[in-house]
Amino acid sequence: MAHGPSQNFFSRWLFSTNHKDIGTLYLWFSFAMFLLGGFFAMVIRAELFQPGMQLIKPEFFVQMTTMHGLVMVFGAIMPAFVGLANWMIPMMIGAPDMALPRMNNLSFWILPFAFTILTSTLFMEGGGPNFGWTFYAPLSTTYAPDTVNYFIFGVHMMGASSIMGSINIIATVMNMRAPGMTYMKMPLFVWTWVITAFLLVAVMPVLAGAVTMMLMDINFGTSFFDAAGGGDPVLFQHVFWFFGHPEVYIIILPAFGVVSQIIPTFSRKPLFGYSSMVYATASIAFLSFIVWAHHMFTVGMPIAGELYFMYATMLIAVPTGVKVFNWITTMYKGALTFETPMLFSIAFVILFTFGGFTGMMLSIAAADTQYHDTYFVVAHFHYVMVAGAVFSGTAAVYYWLPKWCGRMYDETMGKVQFWIAFIAFNITFMPQHFLGLAGMPRRYSDYGLQFTDWNMVSSIGAFLYGGAQLLFLYNVIRTIGWGKPIDDPQVWEGAEGLEWTVPTPAPFHTFSTPPVVK
Amino acid sequence: MMKRAKALFLGLLRPSSLLLAGSVSAESVTRQLNMPRGVTEVSQAAYDIHMIMIWICTVIGVLVLGFMFYVMFAHRKSKGVTAANFHENLVVEVLWTVIPALILIVMAVPATTALLKVYDTENPDIDIKVTGYQWKWQYEYIGEGVKFMSELRTSQDEIYGRAPKGEHYLREVTQPLVIPTNKKVRFLITGNDVIHSWWVPDFGVKRDAVPGLFTAAWTKTDQPGTYVGECTELCGLGHAFMPVVVEVKEEAEYEAWLAGKKEEAAIYASTIGKQWTFDELMVKGEQVYGRSCAGCHQVNGEGITGVFPALKDSPIALGPAEGHIAILIDGVAGSAMQSFAEQLSEVEIAAVVHYERNAWGNDVGDIVQPINVLNFKQSQ
Numbered sequence A: 001m002a003h004g005p006s007q008n009f010f011s012r013w014l015f016s017t018n019h020k021d022i023g024t025l026y027l028w029f030s031f032a033m034f035l036l037g038g039f040f041a042m043v044i045r046a047e048l049f050q051p052g053m054q055l056i057k058p059e060f061f062v063q064m065t066t067m068h069g070l071v072m073v074f075g076a077i078m079p080a081f082v083g084l085a086n087w088m089i090p091m092m093i094g095a096p097d098m099a100l101p102r103m104n105n106l107s108f109w110i111l112p113f114a115f116t117i118l119t120s121t122l123f124m125e126g127g128g129p130n131f132g133w134t135f136y137a138p139l140s141t142t143y144a145p146d147t148v149n150y151f152i153f154g155v156h157m158m159g160a161s162s163i164m165g166s167i168n169i170i171a172t173v174m175n176m177r178a179p180g181m182t183y184m185k186m187p188l189f190v191w192t193w194v195i196t197a198f199l200l201v202a203v204m205p206v207l208a209g210a211v212t213m214m215l216m217d218i219n220f221g222t223s224f225f226d227a228a229g230g231g232d233p234v235l236f237q238h239v240f241w242f243f244g245h246p247e248v249y250i251i252i253l254p255a256f257g258v259v260s261q262i263i264p265t266f267s268r269k270p271l272f273g274y275s276s277m278v279y280a281t282a283s284i285a286f287l288s289f290i291v292w293a294h295h296m297f298t299v300g301m302p303i304a305g306e307l308y309f310m311y312a313t314m315l316i317a318v319p320t321g322v323k324v325f326n327w328i329t330t331m332y333k334g335a336l337t338f339e340t341p342m343l344f345s346i347a348f349v350i351l352f353t354f355g356g357f358t359g360m361m362l363s364i365a366a367a368d369t370q371y372h373d374t375y376f377v378v379a380h381f382h383y384v385m386v387a388g389a390v391f392s393g394t395a396a397v398y399y400w401l402p403k404w405c406g407r408m409y410d411e412t413m414g415k416v417q418f419w420i421a422f423i424a425f426n427i428t429f430m431p432q433h434f435l436g437l438a439g440m441p442r443r444y445s446d447y448g449l450q451f452t453d454w455n456m457v458s459s460i461g462a463f464l465y466g467g468a469q470l471l472f473l474y475n476v477i478r479t480i481g482w483g484k485p486i487d488d489p490q491v492w493e494g495a496e497g498l499e500w501t502v503p504t505p506a507p508f509h510t511f512s513t514p515p516v517v518k
Numbered sequence B: 001m002m003k004r005a006k007a008l009f010l011g012l013l014r015p016s017s018l019l020l021a022g023s024v025s026a027e028s029v030t031r032q033l034n035m036p037r038g039v040t041e042v043s044q045a046a047y048d049i050h051m052i053m054i055w056i057c058t059v060i061g062v063l064v065l066g067f068m069f070y071v072m073f074a075h076r077k078s079k080g081v082t083a084a085n086f087h088e089n090l091v092v093e094v095l096w097t098v099i100p101a102l103i104l105i106v107m108a109v110p111a112t113t114a115l116l117k118v119y120d121t122e123n124p125d126i127d128i129k130v131t132g133y134q135w136k137w138q139y140e141y142i143g144e145g146v147k148f149m150s151e152l153r154t155s156q157d158e159i160y161g162r163a164p165k166g167e168h169y170l171r172e173v174t175q176p177l178v179i180p181t182n183k184k185v186r187f188l189i190t191g192n193d194v195i196h197s198w199w200v201p202d203f204g205v206k207r208d209a210v211p212g213l214f215t216a217a218w219t220k221t222d223q224p225g226t227y228v229g230e231c232t233e234l235c236g237l238g239h240a241f242m243p244v245v246v247e248v249k250e251e252a253e254y255e256a257w258l259a260g261k262k263e264e265a266a267i268y269a270s271t272i273g274k275q276w277t278f279d280e281l282m283v284k285g286e287q288v289y290g291r292s293c294a295g296c297h298q299v300n301g302e303g304i305t306g307v308f309p310a311l312k313d314s315p316i317a318l319g320p321a322e323g324h325i326a327i328l329i330d331g332v333a334g335s336a337m338q339s340f341a342e343q344l345s346e347v348e349i350a351a352v353v354h355y356e357r358n359a360w361g362n363d364v365g366d367i368v369q370p371i372n373v374l375n376f377k378q379s380q
Helices: A009-014 A019-047 A059-092 A101-123 A148-175 A186-218 A233-267 A274-288 A292-296 A305-317 A317-331 A339-361 A365-371 A375-403 A412-436 A449-482 B002-018 B041-074 B090-118 B251-268 B277-290 B321-330 B346-358 B370-379
Strands: B126-133 B136-141 B146-150 B177-180 B185-191 B196-200 B205-209 B214-217 B225-231 B243-247
Touching: A009 A019, A009 A101, A019 A059, A019 A101, A019 A375, A019 A449, A019 B177, A059 A101, A059 A148, A059 A186, A059 A375, A101 A148, A148 A186, A186 A274, A186 B146, A233 A274, A233 A292, A233 A317, A233 A339, A233 A375, A274 A317, A274 B185, A292 A305, A305 A317, A305 A339, A305 A365, A317 A339, A317 B090, A339 A375, A339 A412, A339 B041, A365 B041, A365 B090, A365 B205, A375 A412, A375 A449, A412 A449, B126 B177, B126 B243, B126 B277, B146 B225, B146 B251, B177 B251, B177 B321, B185 B196, B185 B205, B185 B277, B196 B243, B205 B214, B205 B277, B243 B251, B277 B346, B321 B346, B321 B370
Parallel strands: B126 B185, B177 B243
Antiparallel strands: B126 B136, B136 B146, B185 B214, B196 B205, B196 B225, B225 B243
16 A cells, blocks of 8 residues: 655645645635635625725726736636646546646646746736736737736746646546546546636647737837737737637636536436437537637627627537526435535526626627626626636535545535625626626726726625625635544535545545546 | 505615715616617617527526425425436427427527627718827817817816716717717727727627727617717726717717818817917826826826826926927836827827926926927827
């Protein structure tokens, strides 16, 4: 039998090549980033509580919106799902560890440095990035503060980390499945992650290309995005969104995977339409590459282009609908119980469907002329990012935490957290639909008086939602330290899969001898 | 029933308005939940397809999520049910792939028609060039020799809470764009520095103002009035402070207005040689500075360290006047300092240069006249 973790704190965590320890690192890191990005959001909502500039100046406000987006997307959500992948994929396919354990260590340890570089710009002369998380040129090139070079370097590092993490996942799944674990027997979480990993490998280099062109324009006199030198600012948007659209599926596909694990467990019934789920995920991934310019409906594309991107975007509703129908049919005629992970998963299905509806509305180019760059868009993507990715991430932690640490979380506290989060989320983001339709553009540090009421409601919701996260943190720490010990490998009555066959808590090394899957 | 629901809803809104008592009169503000229907063919087409989508989504949502709530209620373990074990059914899976696809095909028809309207920019009666600047709009009536800047009129004091906010807070400009009723007006939209986006919700017009590129949009309405819009592409720290205001006037009124603008331009051209006094220039210069320069260089002339240089004690402001004028006319390549040659008149440039050389403790003492600026421009 293999040895346990190093007793020395530093060598255990700094030099770890163990998928479980690295998964833990990823999860804690992403939670820290979640709190940081959440803090930025609180600053934004505090300033927008009333019209007028009360707390901060407009130049700091745009830095906050930019950093909130960057930290949440690249620092909180993506690493959280990589952490879950690290913990769960080897255990789900019966592998002893990830295929490339040393690279696994490297891909994690790049991240704290990347985000230190990125956030340190807030304290530098000129301030942090102030051009939105989409950093459109020339605002991010000619007109950017000098600290943009730190931002570019930070993005390169995050990209490198993501690519390494993805290659590792692909290599693990392709090579290290237990005997009998054919592709079409893999749990859906593994499937969604493999597809996500391919998306990452395909598009992170495109992002790297975009920031490298920016770097050249800023420092070496090229004119990729400068019309005066023969370049084209719209080129930037095409390159960015060719990365950016798959990126949003990179965020949501693993969330689909998590929910597809949890709903069958608490329905005590196998996932309905497994193979159509796999095909739907693959179709969504494919479509994500050919719809990018729907983010640019007001940029002045020729009508042929606009029509094409509209039709292609509308198509995404089909595979996405299939997924929602499958989840609901999984619940149909099951024996449902509503523990915290299930509550978050059901909320995911409801709110993600809602975000999907507004997504369909946004795909209609003529109507998008009115929606584009307003709070309607902000509301839409928070319904899919927060109620989608963050809710499913929370569900995943509650679902697997007992397996990881052998202790049960406090169910009442989990449910209280769920209801606060669910209600506060809707108080925060539902009014933003109204604000956007009534004409409030996004990234506004100040607004006309007609938007006051809904902004106040939204801010109050945001503070409540922020508070619910502290409850989450407390519940997790309490569980790890003082939760009720359990030793049932199954943990949940209806749970199926290899990860529930190993002892609870999961030992440092699992499946040193591969299991046989029938 | 609907009326009562509406009253209840508005009642719910009230308490939050009370929090603002004193600074804002809640009654003067019209609230709105939905997209405006607007006053043009394009905005109405957008509104109609928006409503179609809302209803389709509502019906699907009620059916699908309604079924889910039924399941959550009926198939709970606590009711003593035992779970079934089925996990596929080809017929329903094909059905719920094909039916949404058919709905999409049906939706694509009105979506396409509406988009064709947005793009119908041919054969306009009037062409207006719209240029986005950090952080204001310039309107040029092509072929008429009329061109002006439209900037936020709300004062910094209102924004920073040192004065009560007016009814039109952030929705008022120095000079609105004026267009006539019943004429097809085409907007040719571009940007001068970064990308902006010109949006008037009631016209259903939103087009990005991209430097180096012209995009076209159009409008035609029979309803006179004032229509307010916004910049909708992040363009820096003044993004929220460059509203769009359009006045639609009856044709005769519009013609009179246009004639007045032409006359103004002629009078201005004849007075450019006037000699201004030191104090006249300081007063004018402070106004121009507040509008066009203070956003970056700050009201106190101290700039923002590392981003926007200070003008107080700066070698350019204290050096020869030609060098100082040159910065305003040519801008500084590769920085946020743009050329103001097209944005400000000779009088305004002279006044603001004069002001910068003699404010905040700068005391060059010379007088920069509009004619100096004109001479500089012509010598280039």
